[in-house]
Amino acid sequence: xxxxxxxxFLSVFFSILVITAKNPVHSILYLILTFFTxxxxxxxxxxxxxxxxxxxxxMGAILVLFLYTLMLINLNKDSEPLKSNLVKVAAYIxxxxxxxxxxxxxxxxxxxxxxxxxxxxxxxxxxxxxxxFNEYLLPFEVxxxxxxxxxxxxxxxxxxETKTA
Amino acid sequence: MDTAQLIFKLILVVAIFAISLLIALYSTYAERxxxxxxQDRLGPNRAGPYGLLQPFADGIKMFLKEEIxxxxxxxxxxxxxxxxxxxxxCIGSAVIPWGQKLTFxxxxxxxxxxxxxxxxxxxxxxxxxxxxxxxxxxxxxxNKYSLLGAIRAASQNISYEISMGLAIIALLLVTGxxxxxxxAEQQHGFWANGYFTWNVFKQPLGFLLFIICAFAETNxxxxxxxxxxxxxxGGYHTEYSSMKLGFYLFSEYINMFxxxxxxxxxxxxxxxxxxxxxxxxxxxxxxxxxxxxxLFFIKIACFIFFFMWVRWTIPRFRYDQLMDxxxxxxIPLAIANIVITGIVITFLNR
Numbered sequence: 042x043x044x045x046x047x048x049x050f051l052s053v054f055f056s057i058l059v060i061t062a063k064n065p066v067h068s069i070l071y072l073i074l075t076f077f078t079x080x081x082x083x084x085x086x087x088x089x090x091x092x093x094x095x096x097x098x099x100m101g102a103i104l105v106l107f108l109y110t111l112m113l114i115n116l117n118k119d120s121e122p123l124k125s126n127l128v129k130v131a132a133y134i135x136x137x138x139x140x141x142x143x144x145x146x147x148x149x150x151x152x153x154x155x156x157x158x159x160x161x162x163x164x165x166x167x168x169x170x171x172x173x174f175n176e177y178l179l180p181f182e183v184x185x186x187x188x189x190x191x192x193x194x195x196x197x198x199x200x201x202e203t204k205t206a
Numbered sequence: 207m208d209t210a211q212l213i214f215k216l217i218l219v220v221a222i223f224a225i226s227l228l229i230a231l232y233s234t235y236a237e238r239x240x241x242x243x244x245q246d247r248l249g250p251n252r253a254g255p256y257g258l259l260q261p262f263a264d265g266i267k268m269f270l271k272e273e274i275x276x277x278x279x280x281x282x283x284x285x286x287x288x289x290x291x292x293x294x295x296c297i298g299s300a301v302i303p304w305g306q307k308l309t310f311x312x313x314x315x316x317x318x319x320x321x322x323x324x325x326x327x328x329x330x331x332x333x334x335x336x337x338x339x340x341x342x343x344x345x346x347x348x349n350k351y352s353l354l355g356a357i358r359a360a361s362q363n364i365s366y367e368i369s370m371g372l373a374i375i376a377l378l379l380v381t382g383x384x385x386x387x388x389x390a391e392q393q394h395g396f397w398a399n400g401y402f403t404w405n406v407f408k409q410p411l412g413f414l415l416f417i418i419c420a421f422a423e424t425n426x427x428x429x430x431x432x433x434x435x436x437x438x439x440g441g442y443h444t445e446y447s448s449m450k451l452g453f454y455l456f457s458e459y460i461n462m463f464x465x466x467x468x469x470x471x472x473x474x475x476x477x478x479x480x481x482x483x484x485x486x487x488x489x490x491x492x493x494x495x496x497x498x499x500x501l502f503f504i505k506i507a508c509f510i511f512f513f514m515w516v517r518w519t520i521p522r523f524r525y526d527q528l529m530d531x532x533x534x535x536x537i538p539l540a541i542a543n544i545v546i547t548g549i550v551i552t553f554l555n556r
Contacts (some may be wrong), residue, residue, distance in 0.1 A: 096331040101330075
C-alpha cells in the first residue's frame with residue numbers, strides 16, 4: 042500500500058510540474074515521467090500487458106510525436122502568443138468553477154466498497170486476450186473500426202485537393 | 207526466490223552487463239577492421255598485437271578529453287541525453303534467454319535474468335524508448351544541426367517501429383507466446399515433425415522486415431540519417447565531446463549487440479543447435495547447455511558482422527527514400543505477411 046501512495050504522489054507531483062513548467066519541452070518530459078508512473082501503477086495491479094502497452098504506445102510513440110512537433114515549432118519569448126485580458130478573466134472563472142466542483146465532490150466523498158477480482162491474473166495477456174475476443178468481441182471490433190475511420194478521415198483532410206479543371 | 211538464487215541472478219546481471227560492454231568495446235575495433243578489410247587497408251594495428259588494445263586507448267582518450275557544455279545549452283538535459291541513451295541500451299538484455307537451464311544436483315540455474323510473460327513487448331518498449339536519448343540530446347545542444355538530427359531520429363524510429371511491430375505480430379501467430387524463453391524452447395534442435403524448427407524458415411519475410419527495421423532502429427547505415435555527416439556535420443551529437451560523445455557511440459554498439467541477440471533468439475533458434483538431443487545422450491547435458499550459449503554468441507557475432515558488412519557496402523538513403531521504404535513498402539509487406547501467415551496457420555490446424 043505504501044508503494045501505491047508513493048507512486049501516486051509521484052504521479053500527482055509530475056503532473057503538477059507538467060502544467061507549471063515554463064518551457065514546453067520540459068513539460069513534455071514531465072509528462073513522460075507521469076506516464077511512466079502510470080506504467081508502475083499497472084504493474085502494481087498485476088496488469089502486465091496493459092503496463093507494457095501503456096509503455097510502448099504512450100511513452101514510446103505518442104509522446105515522441107508530441108516532442109517532435111514541439112521541436113519543430115520555434116519556441117521563443119517573442120513568438121509566445123499574447124492573451125487578451127478577457128481570456129485571462131474567463132480562465133480564472135473557469136478554474137474557480139472547476140475548483141468548487143472538485144471541493145464539493147470531495148465533500149460528498151464516500152469510501153466505496155473494494156472490488157475484489159474473481160481472477161487476480163486477469164491482467165495477464167492470455168486471460169485478457171480470451172476475454173477481449175470472447176465476451177467483448179463486438180465492442181472491441183467496433184472500437185477498432187472507430188479508430189480506422191478516424192485515421193482515414195485524418196488522411197482525407199491532410200491530402201491536398203487535386204486541381205479540378 | 208531464495209538467497210542463493212538471488213545471488214546468482216545478481217552475478218548474471220553483472221556478467222551480462224560486463225559482456226555487453228566488452229562486446230560493444232570490441233565492436234568498435236571490429237568495425238574498423240571490417241571497414242579496412244572491405245576497403246583493402248590494414249586498419250588499426252599500432253596499439254598492442256594486431257591493434258587489439260586500440261579500443262582501450264580510445265576509451266582512455268574519451269575519458270581524458272575536455273568536457274564541453276555549450277553556453278546556451280540546457281545543461282541538465284545536455285547530460286541527461288547520453289545517460290538515457292546508454293541506460294536504454296543496457297536494460298534491453300534483461301529478458302534474453304542466454305541458454306538452457308543448468309542443473310547441479312538439486313539446484314537449477316536459469317540463464318535468463320527475468321522470464322516475464324510479455325518479454326518480446328518489453329524489448330519493443332525499450333527500443334521505442336531509445337529515441338529519447340537522441341532527441342533530448344539533440345534538442346538540448348541548442349544547435350540547428352543537432353535539432354535536425356534529433357527530428358530525423360524521431361520520425362525514423364516512429365516509422366520503422368510500426369513495421370517492426372507488424373513483423374513481430376506475424377511471428378507471434380506462429381509461436382503463440384510472448385515469452386522469449388517460450389519462443390526459444392519452441393525452436394529446439396533444428397528439424398522436427400518434417401520441417402525446420404527455427405522461425406526463420408517459418409517466417410522468412412518477417413525476418414527480412416525485422417532485420418531492416420532493426421537497422422533503422424539502431425541508426426546504422428543505410429539508415430544513419432540522424433548523424434549524416436555530409437549534411438548535418440555530426441547530426442545529434444555535433445556539440446558533444448569527451449565521454450558524453452563516447453556514450454552515444456557506445457550505446458549504438460550495445461543496441462547492435464542487443465538487437466543481434468533478439469534476432470538470433472526470435473528467428474535463428476537462440477541457444478539451440480542441430481543434433482543437440484543426440485549430443486546430450488553422449489555427454490553431460492550441462493555441457494550441451496554451455497555449447498548452446500557459445501553457439502548463441504557465435505550467432506550474435508555473425509549478425510554484428512552483417513551489420514558492419516552492410517554499413518561498408520550500401521550507401522546512405524536519401525530522406526524521402528527512407529520514408530517511402532518505410533511507409534509504402536515495408537508496412538504493406540508486413541500486413542500481407544500477417545494475412546498469409548494467418549491463412550496458412552488456419553489451414554495447417556485443420
